[in-house]
Amino acid sequence: MTIYIDVLFWMRQKRWFLFAIAYGLVMHFVVTPPTDLNPAAFDALIIISMALILIVTEPLPLPAIAMFMLFMQVVLGIDTANNVASSFMNDAVFFIMGSLMLAVAIVSQGLDKRLALGIITLTGHKTWRIIAGFTTISAILASFIGEHTVAAMMMPVGLTLVRYAHKDPKKVAGLTAALLFSIAYGATIGSIGTPSGGGRNVIMMNYWAEFGDGSVTYLEWIKYVYPMVLIQIPFTVLILLWTFKPEHSNLDSAVRKLVIDVAHAGKIKGREWLAIFLFVLVFLGWVFLSEDFGLGIIALLGVFLYLAFGLVEWQELNRKTNWGVILLFGAAISIGIQMNETGAAQWIAQVIITNLGRVIDSPAVLQGSVSVLLTGIMSNILSSSATVAVVGPIVLDLGGDKILIGYATAIASAFGYFTAVAAPACTIIYSSGLVKSKDFLRAGWKMGVLSLVSLLGLSLIWWPLL
Template sequence: MTRVSLRMRTWWRWSRDPTRRWLWYLAAALVYVAVTILPLPGFTPDGQRALAVFAVAAFLWGTNTLPLAVTGLITLLLLPLTGAFDHQRTYAHFGSQALFFILGAFILASPVTRSGLSTRLALLILQRFGHNRPRLLATLLLTPAALSFFISEHAVAAMLFPIVLEVVRAAGAKPGSRFGLAAFLALAWGAVIGGTATLLGGARAPLALGVLQSTTGRTISFLEWTLWALPTVAALLLAALGVLWLLGRDETIHLTHARRHLEARVRTLGPPSRRETLTASVMLLTVLLWVLRGEAWGLDTIALLGVALAFLLRITEWREIEEDVNWGIFLMYGSAIALSAALRDTGAAEALSRLALTSWIDTPLLAFTAIVLLALGLTEAMSNSAAVAVLMPLALALANEYGLDPRAATLGVALPAGLAFMLPVSTPAIAIVVGSGYVRPLEAFRHGARLKILGLAAFLLTSWAYWPLVGLGLGG
């Protein structure tokens, strides 16, 4: 490590002390002042103030100086306070359809985990398919991927963590072993990859969809999203499987012990309870309605219908919802949608795209590639939801400037932003497995970088070759 990097790390630790947090507040204020006084061609006064608020939000989200929700609250305050956007429009955009879809999805995830349905499914799948090393690793990858189609990837990783830990220990793998490393990377990678397949794997997709809808009036249905995302998901799962098989080979483990342990766990579950059965029925009905009636009724309406059924059938209680749902995060999502609207309506997003990228972008293909690369890079430096909030206004401005389909631009942000494999700061799934003792941060970074490169290739190939065949061209 160089002397400069050592000094940077020392300064970072010193500045992150709670007693010195005022330094970061001062830096955020200086960011605002700098953006407002810089001579920026093409910006209106309101647009420059909106850009300054955007810069402050991006700085606070990126440095994690404050919790995401608190930064969202400050953003909502600054938009009308600085005169960038009037208060009526600010709060009108905050209460968007996407916010209520996210709310419904988060509430529905609670009975799925509380009832034991998700644990039962995971154990049954592992018991059924984990009979040898390659199949066990494949099952440890595909089980969280499948569950993340319908539950937040963060919740899936947290729920399956103790199960994977028990399996690894029963197999005799110790911290530092190749099989233990492969097993926990399979958990994290499966949850992350599967979470991009539908609108339910994480809140970044509904957030991107909300910004798209408020900015352009267009949307992407539940079925369209899955249809356009699945090839990338399938290719990434195959690539991850290859990496994991190579990583976990040539080591003695005791799969017989692991299988017996899983069988014993399944026996302790007993028969499915009434709550599990009703929860499965409500989730199945909700997903079917999203697919069949999503455009007619709205994804948010169907999500709230599922929530109403969950309470009417008494498969959840408000006390559990209060404990399980991260209420503060809605401030972050709502503020991001309002901020995007301010950047659009003041012309700041379009002016920024021209100022920053027009020197080398001259086709929709280059604009799309730039969006994808920005999303892939930024999602490792901050949470993927924050990356979506920062990039969506710029992506839609680029789409408008270069004739790129705004739906393709939205996917170009939301899908790559979900492919965070390298650093714990980017997604709780990586942070969870790094905390297991079986995955060192450097190993997560090195192996995640390989998968990241493969993911970039798979996504670009899918967007160039497959999307036009199923009704989504890059040109608008």
């Protein structure tokens, strides 16, 4: 008897999992793929849509979904086991892994507290000012050094504040979410600001050069795009405050505890100086050497140095790093690569273009909306650099002012607000385990609308002036 109850209960708990499986079976066996899409690409699309259902409803732990994405590629015969595995690991995954470990190392040295205190001295104790401060600092830093770096650096700081606000972060879920999202979204909106804000900007510049559409200097890019960053910052703060409604209007007691703790730790000691020095090294490496070696390799080098100098114990890294998130990120990248290789990504692009072409007559508007919509949607599925790499050539081929279209595409590729794996910044805050994947949707759609509107405003008002 009890077995039936167990089974029924299990089915109730996992109904979304069952739904996803049923959906997948129907799609694979019943629905015939469109004629212009090869079966492997169709299967890749099935896997990704199943994974999206699972990620958003979360009937299973995320690492299980990661494994699901990996082995389904093999089971459906999209690629061999070894190829799937090797598409799983690349510099981006090394980077996520390395920066999550670096964050653990920094926390274990107590540097996050000092940094948090520094930021608070700038912003004051009011919650809204702190959130605004986090968003602004993340955005401005990210626009120059890339969102990945900033999210990795700021996450421990945000977590520290949360811990001080309440012993159990779940009790102040609103505050927690607002703080962490201010980091992730701040870094994301900032990343469009300059060419060095993200790898995808550089990819776009390469395309311009390759397609012979003229070139853009660093300063010109800033002139065109930076106003958008500045407009978005205050709105993002408003959206976060509105969506997550922090429980406390000021953080006096948390700040007091933080001040006491920092004072208690005393002056910065030898080990901490060493930790700071190493982090600065890693940071400089990210800024100057990542072209040659890749962000991930430098992050791993940093972790190695922390371990070699005995500033952090491996057991601590092993225990506190969120390995499940790394698996998930790797799996998402791997399926993204398959999307690209099987031609599924190109197919989506074509479908959107043809369908929009029926609705919209004006070629200029068509171009703009295609590039933005296409990029915006795809960047939530693929990584943003991959999106630009795939969509870029298609969009630039449509005709019109290629520089402006290029800007629009690069900007829209930063609209990865909707899922935990859409952008590395989102993955990093998700790894804290304190925000739910539904939160990404809740705040994400508003951010999406905001970004669309401000991109529209920018392109209609600002760019014509220039």
